[in-house]
Structure formats: C-alpha cells, structure tokens
Amino acid sequence: xxxxxxxxxxxxxxxxxLPDIERRLMERHLEGCGACRxxxxxxxxxxxxxxxxxxxxAPSADLWQGIAGRLEPRAAGAPVPVEETNVISLxxxxxxxxxxxxxxxxxxxxxxxxxxxxxxxxxxxxRPAGPVATLPSVAAVxxxxxxGQEVEGTVGASGGRQVxxxxxxxxxxxxxxxxxxxxxxxxxxxxxxxxxxxxxxxASLAPETVTTLERNLAIIDAxxxxxxxxxVNDPNSRELTEMLSSTYDAKVQLLRRAxxx
Amino acid sequence: MNIPMRFxxxxxxxxxxxxxxxxxxxxxxxxxxxxGPTGSVEVHAVNGxxxxxxxxxxxxxxxxxxxxxxxxxxxxxxxxxxVVRVVLPRGGHNYRSSRGADLLVRVPSRKTVEVQAxxxxxxxxxxDGTTEVQTVSGSVRVAxxxxxxxxxASRSGEVEVTADADRVEAVSVSGSVRVGGSVxxxxxxxxxxxxxxxTASAGEVEAGSVSGTVTVASMRGRAEIHxxxxxxRVSxxxxxxxxQTVSGSxxxxxxxxxxxxxxLTTHSGDVTLQLAPGASxxxxxxxxxxxxxxxxxxxRLVRESRREAKITVGGGDARVTVHTFSGDxxxxxx
Numbered sequence: 001x002x003x004x005x006x007x008x009x010x011x012x013x014x015x016x017x018l019p020d021i022e023r024r025l026m027e028r029h030l031e032g033c034g035a036c037r038x039x040x041x042x043x044x045x046x047x048x049x050x051x052x053x054x055x056x057x058a059p060s061a062d063l064w065q066g067i068a069g070r071l072e073p074r075a076a077g078a079p080v081p082v083e084e085t086n087v088i089s090l091x092x093x094x095x096x097x098x099x100x101x102x103x104x105x106x107x108x109x110x111x112x113x114x115x116x117x118x119x120x121x122x123x124x125x126x127r128p129a130g131p132v133a134t135l136p137s138v139a140a141v142x143x144x145x146x147x148g149q150e151v152e153g154t155v156g157a158s159g160g161r162q163v164x165x166x167x168x169x170x171x172x173x174x175x176x177x178x179x180x181x182x183x184x185x186x187x188x189x190x191x192x193x194x195x196x197x198x199x200x201x202x203a204s205l206a207p208e209t210v211t212t213l214e215r216n217l218a219i220i221d222a223x224x225x226x227x228x229x230x231x232v233n234d235p236n237s238r239e240l241t242e243m244l245s246s247t248y249d250a251k252v253q254l255l256r257r258a259x260x261x
Numbered sequence: 262m263n264i265p266m267r268f269x270x271x272x273x274x275x276x277x278x279x280x281x282x283x284x285x286x287x288x289x290x291x292x293x294x295x296x297g298p299t300g301s302v303e304v305h306a307v308n309g310x311x312x313x314x315x316x317x318x319x320x321x322x323x324x325x326x327x328x329x330x331x332x333x334x335x336x337x338x339x340x341x342x343x344v345v346r347v348v349l350p351r352g353g354h355n356y357r358s359s360r361g362a363d364l365l366v367r368v369p370s371r372k373t374v375e376v377q378a379x380x381x382x383x384x385x386x387x388x389d390g391t392t393e394v395q396t397v398s399g400s401v402r403v404a405x406x407x408x409x410x411x412x413x414a415s416r417s418g419e420v421e422v423t424a425d426a427d428r429v430e431a432v433s434v435s436g437s438v439r440v441g442g443s444v445x446x447x448x449x450x451x452x453x454x455x456x457x458x459x460t461a462s463a464g465e466v467e468a469g470s471v472s473g474t475v476t477v478a479s480m481r482g483r484a485e486i487h488x489x490x491x492x493x494r495v496s497x498x499x500x501x502x503x504x505q506t507v508s509g510s511x512x513x514x515x516x517x518x519x520x521x522x523x524x525l526t527t528h529s530g531d532v533t534l535q536l537a538p539g540a541s542x543x544x545x546x547x548x549x550x551x552x553x554x555x556x557x558x559x560x561r562l563v564r565e566s567r568r569e570a571k572i573t574v575g576g577g578d579a580r581v582t583v584h585t586f587s588g589d590x591x592x593x594x595x
Contacts, residue, residue, distance in 0.1 A: 212454045216471050216489040219508050223528040239547050243586050246526050
C-alpha cells in the first residue's frame with residue numbers, strides 16, 4: 001500500500017471498517033510510516049471522544065415509553081394498536097445521530113423485560129384497597145425465598161383499614177408479600193439485565209458519574225432491604241408492598257437511565 | 262462504530278484532507294449560501310464557540326474565526342440540508358490545544374437547526390424551526406424563537422433552554438439543566454448529578470436527577486418528578502402529579518388549586534408541605550416509621566392508625582397523598 005493510499009484509508013482503518021486484506025496492508029504500511037501511525041492514533045482519539053457524545057436521547061426515551069406503553073395494556077389483556085408503536089416524535093425529520101441498531105435491539109429487549117416487570121408489579125401492587133387477592137393455592141407460590149414463613153408471617157402492629165387481615169395458614173389466601181413475589185423476581189431479572197448492560201458501558205462513563213450511580217444504587221438497595229424486612233414481618237401490608245414496588249421502580253428507572261447515558 | 266456517518270465524515274475530513282503543521286494564528290472566515298427560508302442547517306464543530314441566530318431572508322451566513330490558519334470552513338449541500346463544518350487539519354494537529362472556532366451562523370428563523378460539537382459551547386437564539394443541539398463537554402443555551410421541538414443535550418456542560426415551544430427535552434449527565442419560558446406540550450429535563458430546574462409554564466413536566474436537586478415551579482399541568490438522593494422542591498398553584506424520591510426530601514410550597522391531586526412518595530426523605538394561608542387541602546399520609554404532624558393554623562389531624570393520618574385544611578378541595586417508609590410528614594404554613 002502506498003503512502004497516498006494509506007492516507008485515503010486511514011479513517012476506515014481507525015474506525016475498524018477496513019476489509020481484512022486492506023487492514024493487513026495498512027498495518028504493514030504503518031510499521032514503516034511514523035506519520036501515518038501518529039495520524040491513525042489521532043483519529044482514534046478523536047473518534048473515542050466523539051463516541052462519548054450522548055446518543056440520541058429523544059428516540060431512546062420515546063422508544064421506552066412506546067414499548068412500555070404497549071406492554072401495560074397487554075398485561076391487562078387488552079389489544080395493542082399497531083400505530084401506538086410509532087411514538088418517536090422526532091422521526092419526521094432526517095436524523096443525523098441514530099443510535100446503532102444493536103443498541104436499539106438491546107434497548108428493545110430490555111424494555112420488554114422491564115416493561116413486563118413494571119406492568120406486573122403495578123398490577124399486583126396497585127389494586128383497590130381491601131383484602132389481598134385470594135388465589136387457588138398458597139402452595140402454587142414458588143418457595144424460592146422462604147415462602148412458608150412469609151406467607152404465614154406475623155402481622156405487625158399496624159391494622160390500618162387498608163391492611164388486610166393475616167392470612168390463616170392453609171386458608172388458601174395469599175399474603176401481599178407472596179402475591180408480590182413473582183413481580184419481585186421480574187424486577188430482579190430486569191435489574192440484572194440492565195446491570196449487565198451498564199457494566200459493558202462503565203468504561204465510557206465519567207468516573208464521577210459511576211460514583212454517583214453506585215452511591216445511589218446503594219441507597220436504593222438499602223431502602224429495598226429495609227422495606228422487604230418490614231414486609232416479611234408484616235406480610236399482609238399493602239402499603240409496604242407498594243413501598244417496596246415503588247423502590248424497585250426507582251432502581252429500574254435509574255438503571256434504565258444509566259444505560260442510556 | 263457508534264458514530265453518525267455525517268459527523269464521522271467531518272472528523273475524517275478534519276484529520277485527513279488538510280496537510281502541514283498547525284497554524285498558530287486564528288483565521289477570519291465569511292461565507293454565505295442562498296438556501297430559501299425552510300429546510301435544515303447542520304453545524305458540526307469540535308471546539309470553540311458556536312452561535313446560531315435566526316432571522317429573516319433566505320440566506321445562511323457564517324462569519325467569525327477558526328482556531329488556526331490551517332483549519333477551514335466547509336459549506337455543502339447534503340441531502341437537502343446545508344452542512345456547515347469546521348474541518349481540522351491533519352498532520353499532528355491536536356484539536357484539544359486549538360483555541361477552537363468562534364462562529365456566528367445566521368439562518369432563516371424557520372430553518373430546522375442541528376448543532377453537534379465535542380467541546381464547543383453552543384448558543385442558539387431566535388430559531389423557530391425544530392432545534393437539536395448535542396455537545397460533549399460544552400454548554401448549550403437555546404433562547405428565543407417559537408420552535409415546535411427543542412432537544413438540547415450535553416454530557417458534562419450546562420444546558421439551558423428558555424423558549425416558546427411545543428416540546429422541550431433537555432439533558433445533561435453532570436451539568437445543570439434549566440428550562441424556562443413557555444412550553445405548550447411537554448418538558449423533559451433530566452440530569453444524573455446536576456441540578457434540574459423547570460420554571461417553564463408547561464402543560465406537562467417530567468423531570469429528574471439522581472443526586473441533584475430538582476426544582477419545579479409555575480406548573481400548570483401534571484408533573485412527574487423523581488430523584489434518588491436529591492431534594493425535590495415543587496411550587497405552583499396548578500400542581501398535580503407524582504413526586505418520588507428514595508432518600509431525598511420533598512418540599513411542596515404553594516397554594517394548591519381546587520381539584521389538584523398530588524402523590525408524594527419517598528422511602529426515607531422527609532416530606533414538608535408549606536401551604537399558603539387560606540389553603541383548602543386534604544392530606545392523606547401513610548408512613549411505616551416516620552412521624553406525621555402539622556402546625557398549620559386550623560388544620561385537623563385525625564390518626565386513623567399508627568401508620569396513617571388524615572390532615573384536613575379548610576374544605577379539603579385539593580388532595581395530597583403521601584407515602585413514606587421512615588421519612589417524616591409535616592404540614593406547615595408559610
């Protein structure tokens with residue numbers, strides 16, 4: 001490869017888009033050409049700076065709203081109008097900065113998981129006041145986290161009018177905590193998925209941003225632990241269930257925003 | 262690679278097309294193109310300062326200085342858009358050490374405007390077309406104009422939008438975000454660690470920060486405000502909506518309108534309602550281990566259980582629901 005040919009292809013090389021054969025020729029040229037090596041490094045540095053630019057914020061946010069919006073009626077069994085999927089309001093004009101397709105695919109996949117979690121959690125956690133739902137069998141609850149103890153757990157001192165009476169053992173009534181547990185598993189799955197994606201993006205975030213995120217995730221985790229411990233002691237409390245659900249929401253929202261940075 | 266092709270082209274051109282050593286002296290530039298009153302203008306620059314000003318006529322004019330004598334200004338039509346681009350030289354040019362461009366771009370006010378920069382400060386004034394600005398470390402300011410949509414984003418710089426628009430989206434990761442003016446439809450304002458302030462008279466507001474204070478005032482529609490550890494401060498007679506933190510406190514100040522409906526949720530933050538004299542509100546508060554109290558004159562507090570209480574002021578025309586785990590709830594006067 002001549003010096004002039006190398007110059008023409010340096011940008012594609014630096015951005016990893018050169019075909020294999022040309023890439024090898026380029027590397028051979030770079031071994032003997034300090035000017036091109038320096039130029040390639042300069043381009044890489046600039047590309048790295050540009051890669052740190054915020055991705056198109058509006059489409060990603062709207063993508064979330066659109067898919068999450070479709071998931072909630074689906075969770076309730078309602079049909080999903082096709083036109084509701086097209087909610088990206090800025091797409092009528094030519095977009096210069098499009099998020100990469102893989103990012104959209106990941107976002108869409110995560111949105112499906114998280115949206116499903118939120119829909120389930122809200123469905124379980126925001127019922128009208130009154131006794132918690134009676135399901136066919138307590139035994140149907142996955143005993144993954146000490147179900148028996150929690151289902152039959154002692155009721156706290158509360159007894160407020162919106163708090164259901166304790167479910168007698170073997171009565172077939174499910175406590176608020178037990179009813180929330182499937183949603184909690186979905187929240188946890190969503191959190192795990194988002195955390196994995198966030199981990200892959202960690203290097204692209206400023207250290208102080210990572211610190212802020214970690215500090216606030218720890219605050220949320222402490223709040224979840226506190227709410228959950230209280231709920232274990234008072235498993236029929238709808239208020240505590242809603243508080244726990246609300247705090248999980250906060251965690252999912254924080255992670256979702258973080259992966260969009 | 263996750264880089265827009267047009268911008269990548271700018272970078273590639275910047276790095277490849279020019280030759281020679283870096284010139285030290287700034288370079289005066291003045292270019293113009295007839296474009297008609299509509300369509301779009303894109304401005305791509307790496308660093309410096311970019312001002313875009315909307316006005317009359319059908320011309321795009323670019324004046325100002327480039328960071329060095331070997332940088333150059335390029336104006337070209339691309340798929341119907343006029344693209345204004347600062348092209349940096351290759352050959353060891355370090356854009357970080359360049360003083361950067363200082364450009365004034367005059368555009369017909371109805372143009373759609375897009376500005377993309379790395380570390381340039383961007384200022385857009387008087388543009389009525391859809392406006393989108395993105396920069397990494399520079400500040401963004403959008404003012405004046407009657408745009409349908411404004412989108413402004415920076416990673417570490419401050420973002421300020423003061424405009425008459427249908428919809429505004431303003432985002433910064435670590436910088437502050439401020440939105441004022443009048444927004445008919447919706448404001449979205451978010452930051453991770455920066456403060457967020459929405460004073461725009463808006464139909465709908467979604468605003469939040471992870472650790473920064475979020476302030477919303479002059480609301481006339483519904484709001485969704487959220488924070489983890491930052492404080493949420495809300496005021497305005499027309500308030501309705503949901504306000505949520507994990508450990509940050511929530512302070513609501515104002516004279517709630519008849520029919521206002523607010524839901525405040527926090528895990529360990531304190532909730533303070535500072536109401537004006539003569540208020541008419543019913544507060545339904547629930548807390549697991551926090552206190553519920555009031556010193557508002559004439560307020561009636563009824564404890565419904567150890568964890569629940571209702572506070573009624575006047576006729577109870579506005580409704581506020583508060584949930585906390587350990588945060589205290591207090592209704593007080595101003």
